[in-house]
Amino acid sequence: MAGVDYDQILKHLRSGDNDQLVEEIHGSLLNGYVDQDEFATVGDLGPKLLTNQAGNQIWNQLRHELQTCRSYIFAVAFVTDAMISCLKPVFKQLADHGVQGRLLTSDYLYFNQPKAFNELLKIPGLTVRIAKVDGFHQKGYIFQHDGYQTIIIGSANLTENALMRNYEWSLQVNSLNNGDITRQVSENIEDEWRNAQPLTDQWIAQYQLVYQKNHQAAQTVAKMVKNGQPEINDERIEPNQMQKDALAQIAQLREAGKDRGLVISATGTGKTYLGAFDVRSAKPKRMLFLAHREEILRKSARSFQKVIGGSKHDYGLYTGNAHEKDAKYLFATVQTLQDDARLQEFSPTEFDYILVDEVHHAGARSYQKIMHYFKPRFYLGMTATPERNDDFSIFELFDYNVAYEIRLQQALEADMLCPFHYVGISDYQFADAKVNDEIASYQNVASHHKKEVQAIEHLTSAERVRYILQQTEYYGYSGSKLHGLIFCATVQEANQLAAELTRQHHPAKALAGADSMSVRQQVVKELESGQIEYIVTVDLFNEGIDIPCVNQVVFLRSTNSSIVYVQQLGRGLRKAKNKDYVEVLDFIGNYKNSYMIPIALTGDASYSKDSARETVEIEPTIGLSTIAFDEIAKERIYQSLRQVKLDDMRKLRTVYQNMKYRVGRVPRLLDFMTADSIDPEILANKKKNYAQFLIGEKEPVEVSDYENRLLTFLDAELLNGKRRHELILLNDLLRQTTVKEKELMQQLKEAGCLVDEATLASMRRVLDLTFYNKNAAPSRADYGGRPIVIFDHTSRTYRLNDELRDSLKNDAWFSRLWQDGIKTGLLRAKRYQADQRFTLGEKYTRKDVMRLVNNVVNTTAQNIGGYFFNEHDGVIFVTYHKAKNISRSIQYEDQFLNDHVMHYFSKGKRRLDSPDVKKFMDGKRQLALFVKKSDADDDKTFYYLGTCRYMPGSARQEQHDGKPIVSMNLELDQPVPYTRYHSLID
Template identity: 85%
Template sequence: MTGVDYGKILKRLESKDGDQLVRELHGSLLNGYVDQDEFATVGDLGPKLLTNQSGNQIWNQLRHELQTCQSYIFAVAFVTDAMISSLKPIFKQLANRGIQGRLLTSDYLYFNQPKAFAELLKIPNLEVKIAKVDGFHQKGYIFQHHGYQTIIIGSANLTENALMRNYEWSLQINSLNNGDITHQVSENIENEWQHAQPLTDQWIAQYQLVYQKNHRTTHAIAQMVKNGQPEIIGDYIEPNQMQKEALAQIADLRKAGKHRGLVISATGTGKTYLGAFDVRNAKPKRMLFLAHREEILRKSAQSFQKVIGGPKDDFGLYTGNVHEKDAKYLFATVQTLQDDAHLHEFSPNEFDYILVDEVHHAGAKSYQKIMQYFKPEFYLGMTATPERNDDFSVFELFDYNVAYEIRLQQALEADMLCPFHYVGISDYQFNDAQVNEEIASYQNDAAHHQKEVQAIEHLTSKERVHYILEQTEYYGYSGSQLHGLIFCATVKESEQLAAELSRQGHPAKALSGSDSMVVRQQVVKELAAGQIEYIVTVDLFNEGIDIPCVNQVVFLRSTNSSIVYVQQLGRGLRKAKNKDYVEVLDFIGNYKNSYMIPIALTGDASYSKDSARETVEIEPTIGLSTIAFDEIAKERIYQSLRQVRLNDMKKLRNVYQNMKFRVGRVPMLADFMAADSIDPEILANKKKNYAQFLIGEKVPIELSDYENRVLTFLDAELLNGKRRHELMLLDDLLAQNTVTEEKLKQQLKEANCQVDESTMASMRRVLDLTFYNKNASPSRADYGGQPIVIFEPDMQCYRLNDELSQSLQNNPWFKKLWQDGIKTGLMRAERYRADQRFTLGEKYTRKDVMRLINNQINTTAQNIGGYYFNDHDGAIFVTYHKSKEISRSIQYGDRFLNDHVMHYFSKGKRRLDSPDVKKFMDGQRRLSLFVKKSDADDDKTFYYLGTCRYMQGSARQEQHDGKPIVSMNLELDQPVSYTRYHSLID
C-alpha cells in the first residue's frame, strides 16, 4: 500500500482501550472502502448495497433497523398507504417502547394520496412534516443507535414496490455520531425540517382539493394488466399467464382422450374467466355451467359473454324462477336441475361441455344425480379447495386428471391476488382471570360449550368491542371506504356483535346460513355501497359469494382448520378498483389450535414445528403481502406449538387419506412429492419405513425380514435426496444386472454431479454398508448386514446382491416400494445443488454431513461434539441458543459478530497448541459451518451456512468453567441471508 498506512492506524486503534464500537466501525470502514482482503471486518457496521434482489429486500433491513434503533428520521418524497399499513405494527411496538420518530415527505407531483397522509396522523410517537423544497425528491432513512447512526440512502421511496420488489440501489452506511457524513446528513435534514409544514387535518383537507385537480389517474386497461387480470384488447379479452398455462394443460387432456379434468385454483385467480376461455377454445355446440348459487351464475354468465361474444340470447339462466332452456350457453343451479321435472327437459347428450363450479360440493346427491345423467364430451371441474373431511373424492370424480393447480401463496407471489397485510393481535383480556378462561374454553370448542351465553356476553361487551374497534381504526383498510368482513364462532355471537358494533357507531349486520338468498344479496349490496361497514358471520362466506370490495377481514375465532382459514382469508383477496391491499386482523386468544395460523398463512406442508416457529419469528413476506404478530400473540402461538404434535399418527393418516382420494389408489411417496404435499421423509420415517406405515393402514404387504431392513436403509439414508450418486446407481440396477463405473460416471457428469474418487469411494462405502459401524445405531445389521451393492474391482462394475435381486423379481410390493423410494429420492434431490456437497440454507443431520464429506465411517455413532475433522474436511456444528439444562462445561458463548463472522469456542480443555485447534488454523481442510437455533423439539438438523475460514490472529486462550478453552473468529465465504441470520440470533 502507498500513502496512508491504514494497517498502522488499525493496529493503533486496536491497541487502545477505546470503545469496542469504535474499533469495529474503523475495521468495517477499512474493509468496505479500502481493501476487503487485507482488513477483515469484525462487526456488522460495514457498507452494504441493498437491491431487493436474491432475498436482499430493503424492507427487511429497514424493519430490522427500526426494531433496534433509539430514534429514526425518514426523508422520502413518496409514501403509499399500503407501505404505511405494513409498517404500522412496527410503529406501534416502537411507540410502546417510547421510541420517537420523524418523517419528512412532500406533495411533489401529487403522488401521495390524501388518505396516506391521514394514516400517518394515526401513528403514535411519529411527527410528520411536509417539505417546502421545490422538487423534493429525497429517499433517505436515518436511524439513531447507541453511539452511532445508520443511514440508508438511494433510490427507494416509502412504497411497497420500492422496498420489496423493484430493482433498487440503496446504500447503507454507518457512522459515529461525530462523523462528517452523519453531520452532513443531519444538518441537511434539520434545515429542511425547520422550514417544513407540520402535517395536520387542516392541511390534508386543503391538499385534498388540489390533489383531485392535479393527480393523474392510471388508465383502467393498464390497471387490469398490472393486476394480472385478463387483458382487454379492443373488444377481445386475452388470458393472463396463469390462464394460458392452464388452458394448454386442459387442451392436452382432451388430446389424450380424457373426458374429465380438474382445475385447482385459489379464489380470485380467474377461474371463471379460465372456464370461459376453455369453452371458447373447445367450441362446444352447447355448454352447461353448474353452480349452487344463483349469484354465481349471473356473474359467470356476464364473464362468459365478455370472453366468447355473440348474441346476448346465447347466454341463459336456468334457476327456480328463470328457465331459458334453449340458450346455447346455459347457467343452471344444481338445486333446480336436480328435480326430475327439470332434469328430463334435457336429453343425456344435450350438452357436449359441462363446467362444474365449486366442484368440492359434488359429493352431494344433487350433484351426483345431474352428473350421472348427462354424458358430455368433456367435464371441467373447478375449485380452490378439493380437500374434504368426508369420504368423497373430488379427484376420483374427475378420473384423477388434475389439469392445473395454483394455490394461494403461488398466486400471491405471481401478483394475481390483492396483497394482504396480516397482523396477529392479542385479544382483549378482562381483569377477571376466570372470565378469560371461560372465553378461551368457549372459543376452543364453541359448538359444545356449556356456558355459551355467558361467554358471548363477555365477547360482545362494550369494552371488548371498543378494544376491537381501536385496533381496526388504527390498522385501517385500503381505499376511502371501509368494507369489512368479520368471522366469529357462533350465530348468536355474530348477531350480538353486529348489534354492539352498530351501537358504537360502526353499522354492521349479521348473516348466517339461515338467511335467505334475497337477504344475503341485499346485505352484500349494503356493504358494497357503504351503507354498513361490517358483515359479521360464522362460515357463510368461506366460498361462493364474491365481495371484491372487502378491504378488511377480522378473525374473532379460533382456527380449527387451515383450509377454512385460507378460504376466509381469500374473501378479501380479489382485486378491485381503488383497493391496493386487504388488512387482515387476527385477534388471537388462548387458542389450542393457534399453531395453525403460521402454517395456513405460508401454505407450509412440511409438518415442521421449526418452520411454523420461524414464520412467527421472521414474519416473512409473500410477494407484497406482509405478516406481523404482536409479542403476546407470538407467545400464544409458541405455547400452542409446544403442546401440539404435528406429526402424530392421526394427522399423518389424514394426509395419507387425502392423497389416497387424490390418486385413487394406495399413494406412493412420489405422489406426495408431485402434489407438493407433506415431506415424504416424515411418512417414511414414522415407522422405520413407508412399508410399515402402509401395513398400519391395512395395506396387504408381506415382506421378509431382509426386505424390511433394506427398505429401512433406503428410506432412512437415501430418500432425503441429499446426494444423487447412490440413487442413480440403484435406479440403473433396476433396469440392468450390472452397471460399469464408466457408464455411471458419465451419467453423473451429465447430471452435473461430482465424480472425484473420494466421492465415488464414499458412495461405495454407503452401498456396501461399511460406512456404518457394526455395534452402533444404525448398524450394518439394521440394514441387512450384507452389501446392498457389490463393486467388482476387476471388472469395474456394480451389481446388486443376490438376495436383493431375488426379492425384486419375486415380491411385487417390495419392488414397487423399492422403485418408489428411489424415484422419490431423485425427485427430492432437485432441491439440492448437484455440483456441490451441501446447499446453502438447507438442513442436514450430523450423519448426513459425515456421509457428504466422504468420511470413512459414520462417526456420529460416537459423540463428535461441536466439530469433527478428517484429512480433507472440517464440519462445525453450532447450537446457537443452548439449553440451560446442559452441563455448564459445554455452555459456550458461540455467537455471530455479524452476518459473515462467528465468534467460536473450541471444545473444553484445549489450548492454542492443541492438535484440533491447529486444524482450524492450518488451512489444510475445507471448513463447513452448520447452525441450528436450539434443541427445541429434539430437532437433530442444522442449517448449512457455507464454507468458512479461520481469521488470522483471532485465536485467544481463555478459561471456561475453570478449564482452558480457545476462542476464535470464523469468517464465512458468503454472508448469511438476512432472514436466516435474524431467525437464528433473535
C-alpha cells in the first residue's frame, strides 16, 4: 500500500457526519491492515479473525452483533434446526425492539431440512428467501449499526458445529456505510435477494416432495447414536470412553480387595450399560439387580442381555407381577424382595454380585434390610445424585469407595449427552395483581393445601395455557414429532393442566406416583408413538424412567432443589435417533428460589452471586448446549439473588454435612478441593478460620488462642494459593527443622515459580508479619504478633518459631488443620500460573495485589483509591459500574473503548503535571489492570485483565464536579476475552 496518502483519505472521510466514528473506523483499518504499531486503534471496530478456538467462538460474536444492531442480513447456504433453536430467543428479543432482519439461504445439495424452513417461518421480524443461484454456497453475516456496518465472512454456515465447535476461519470487518467493501457486499446480496424466491408454506410443501429422495442419496446413513450410549457393531456392544475409564477403576477396587464401590454418573451417560459391562467382566455365578420400579428392571434386563448375551431364560424378573427367582441374572424390585418370606427364599450368599440402581434411595429401611441380608462378593451402587437431605450417608454404605464420578456439565462438554437449548421465559402475568400474588404464594411453598385451589384454577386456565402453548410452539423441539414432558407443582395442577392442553388440541395425560405400573407404561407408549404430545407430572420422572424420545422439557414450577432440577432436566438429555437437541423451557414466575437456576445449569459450586449473575448475563454455552433468558426472567433472577445470602451458615452446613457423609469423618479442606465441591476458602474464611467453622459445627476441635491466630493467618492469607512461595516453605518446615535458602530456591525453580530477591524478600515479610501494619486490620497482632518463620541472615536458613513448632508436635488438631491448610493451598495454587505474579482472568483483592507486587507493607489499610504505585509497579483498580450513593467526586465513568483499550480517569484534583499522572506515562513501571463490575454484595475481588500501557498523546485535562482531573487511554497487552468483556460492560 505504498504511496497512499492517509491524511487525504481521512480528510475525505470526514467530509460527512460522525467525525468520531470516522476516526475510529480509520484507525481500526490502518491498525488491522497497515501497521498495528504505528496506527493504534481506539475503537471496537478493528478486524478480527474468528475461529471457535480459545474462547473465540463465532456464536458469541454473532449473538453480540445481533443484540446491538439496527438490522441484519444473513447469506448462508446451510441452516440447521438446532442453530435456529439457539437463535430464536435472540430473534424474538430483536423483534420486540423493532429490529428487522433478512435471511438468504438455499436448497443446495438438499442439506436444509424442510423442518428448518418451517421453523424459520415462525420467527417474527425475519424475512427469508431462497437463492436461485446454482451452487449457492455463501457464508456471510451483515449487521447494520448506527453509521457503519459489521460484516462476518468466511467458512461458517448457520449450523451449531460451524458456529460453536468446528475450527473455522471467519473474518469480521467494519466499514462506514459508504465504504467500498460495504458497497460490494451489499450490492451482491441485494442482486441475489431480488432474484430469490420468497420462503412460503407452498414452497416448503413442494420442497418436501423432492427433499427426502435427494437428501438420502446425498447423505450417508446416520450411525447409531454414540457417546451417551455405547458403540455398537455387528458382533457385540462395546463401552464408550467414560465406561472404559469407570470399568478400569471398578476393577482396581476389586483388585485391592474392596467388596463394594459407588459410581456417580449423570443421567443419560450409560450407567446401566456400565453395570452390564462390569458384570460381564466379573463373570458372577449369579447376579441381583435391585431397583425401586419395575419399568427400570425391564429396560435394564434388556440392556444386560444385549451386553452379556446368552439365553433369554438367564434373565428374570422378581416383582409383584413376576417371580422368576431362579434366573442367573435376577432383576428385583426392592418392594417385593423386602418381604421376609420372599427374602428368605434366597440364601445370604445366593448372589456373588449385587448391583443397586438409583442407590441414593438406599437409606430407606427396605433397602437396608435387603443389603444387610445378602453377603455378595461385590456390591456396585449407581446414582446420578448421591447427595441427600437426610442424615444417611450413601458414601458410608459403600465404604467411601467412589469408583468413578462424572457430573452433568462434564458429560455435556464431552458430548456424552444430547445438547439442551435452555430458555428462561417470564411466566404469564394476569391483569389482576391479586391473582398474581395468589399464584406466587402457591408457587413459593414446598407443600400445598386445599385452600390453594383458586391458584391452581388460574394456573390451568385457558388464557395461561394459551400463553404456554404460544411459547412451546415458537421455541419448538428437535425432530418431526413433539414428545414433551411438563413438570408442575401438584397432582391436581397436573390433572387440570393435561385436560386443558388436550382441550386446546395438544393431547396430554397426567401421571402421578399413585398411578399403577401398567398405566405408566401405557402413557409412556402413547408419548413415544405420538398419540399424545405431553406427559404432565410432578416428580414422577425425576429419575429411573428413560424416555429417550423426549425432545421438549417444560418447567412450570419453582425450583426448591438444584438436585431435583438437574434430575428433571436430565430427562431429556438421553441421546436418540433423529434428535439433535432437547428444548428446555423454564417459565420463571416471582419465585424466591429462582437464584438456583443459573447455579443448577452450570454446576457452579463457588457460592458466588457474582458467578450466578454472570451466567444470566453472559448466557454461556456448555459444549453445544445454550442458555438464554428473556429480559423479565433475568430481572426476576436478579431480584432473587438480591434477596438471598448464598453463603449463609445453613447452606454451608448442608455442604459440610454432605462432605462428612462422603468421607466418613470430619472433612478436611482438601476433601472439598479433591471432590470439586465448594471452594474451601469460603468455609475457611466464614468464621476467621476453618477451626472456628468446625467448632460451630460442634466438632471436638480445641486450639489455643495463639494457634487460632496462626490458623487465621494461614486461611486468610495463604490458603488461596495465589503465590506458592510461602506454602512451599511452610510445607518443607513440616518435615525439616531448618530449610536452607539454596534448597528452597531450587525447589521453587522446580515448581516453575518466580525466583528473585524481591519476591523472596516479600515472602519473608509475609511470614515474619512485618508486611502487616501494627494498628490496621489485619494487624500483626491478629496473626499472633511475632514472626511465624524466622530467617537467619548469616546462615541463610529458615525455621519456625518455637511455639509453633511445639504446637505441631503436641497438638493433634492444630497439626492436622495446619497441614491441611498448606496442602489445600498448594492444590488450589494449580489454578494460577506459577511463573507469573498474576493469572489472567483470576480474581484478586487489593491486599492480594499488595503482597504479589512485593510491596513492603500492606497499604490497603489506607485509602489508596483507584491506583497505587511503588518503585517498579503500578496497579489500577476499576469498579466499572459505580454505585449511585458514592461521592460525586469519584463518580466519573472509566470505560472500555473496545476489548483492549480503556478510557481511564485519574484521581480528582490532578493535572497533567501531577506526579502520579506522570507515573502512568513515564514507562518506568509495569501497569497492571484489575476490574470488577460493581460493588454489589460487598465483593472485594477484581478480575486481573493483564498488563497495560499508556497510549501516547491520549492524556487530556478535564473537569469533574468542578475540579481538575486527567483522562487517558490505557491499552492492554492482551484483549479481554469476549465473555469477560461483555460481562463487565453490559
